[in-house]
Structure formats: C-alpha cells, structure tokens
Amino acid sequence: MRRINQLLSPLAKATTRASSTPVPAAPASGFLTIGSTTYINPTGTYPLLHAPDGALTPIVNDTDRPITIITESDHSPPPPALVLAPGERTETRRGNCVQVG
Numbered sequence: 001m002r003r004i005n006q007l008l009s010p011l012a013k014a015t016t017r018a019s020s021t022p023v024p025a026a027p028a029s030g031f032l033t034i035g036s037t038t039y040i041n042p043t044g045t046y047p048l049l050h051a052p053d054g055a056l057t058p059i060v061n062d063t064d065r066p067i068t069i070i071t072e073s074d075h076s077p078p079p080p081a082l083v084l085a086p087g088e089r090t091e092t093r094r095g096n097c098v099q100v101g
Contacts, residue, residue, distance in 0.1 A: 028100050030063035030086075045070075048095045056091035059084065059098065069095040 027043035034046060035057050042063065050057055061067045061084040069082040071094050084090060 025101060028063035028065040031060075032063055032067065032098070032100065033058070033060040034098055042100045045097050045099045048092075048097050050093065054093065056093055057095075058089065058091050060089040061086060063100065065101050067101075068099045070097050070099055071095045 025043055027041040029041060032039045032042040032046065034048060035051075039046060048057060048059075048069065059067075059069065064086055066086065067084050069084070069090075069092060071079050071081060079094070082090070082092065082095065
C-alpha cells in the first residue's frame with residue numbers, strides 16, 4: 001500500500017499546481033448566427049465579416065448569454081459597443097467581431 005501512495009504522490013502534486021491555472025469560460029447554450037454562419041454553443045470571439053457591397057450583416061443571438069459587437073475605431077472617443085440580450089437580433093454595417101458573454 002505504501003508503494004502505491006509513493007507512486008501517486010507526484011500525480012497529486014501535479015493536480016494541485018494545475019488548479020491554479022484559469023478555468024476557461026463555459027460555452028453559451030444555443031445558437032449564434034452571424035451573416036450566413038451559425039455557431040452552436042458559442043464561446044469567445046467570432047469575426048464579423050461584412051459584404052463587399054456594403055449590405056447589412058444580420059446577427060441573431062439565440063443563446064442564453066448577451067453578446068457584444070465590438071467596434072475598433074480611430075475616432076476619439078470610439079463609438080459604444082452594441083450589446084444584444086439573449087433572443088435579440090440586429091443588422092449592422094459596423095463592428096469587427098462578436099464576443100459572447
């Protein structure tokens with residue numbers, strides 16, 4: 001029995017050290033549609049690609065979390081980010097990416 005404890009001791013230390021690493025956010029439940037692309041249980045950031053002809057890009061938030069349309073701009077102050085609550089949809093020409101959560 002002592003031999004098993006000696007063998008498992010390094011494993012116990014390794015799991016203790018690994019627990020200090022940040023835990024990634026859990027994915028949202030549902031669907032996020034950007035243009036013609038639908039993401040299932042999205043998490044993180046997704047690109048917002050605009051049509052070359054300048055048409056509006058539809059965004060549908062069918063998840064359980066709010067999403068933010070992030071716009072990077074050279075203007076001072078930058079325009080405010082657009083936030084969509086769960087179940088909301090919009091069409092936009094602005095924004096560089098969509099962030100879940």
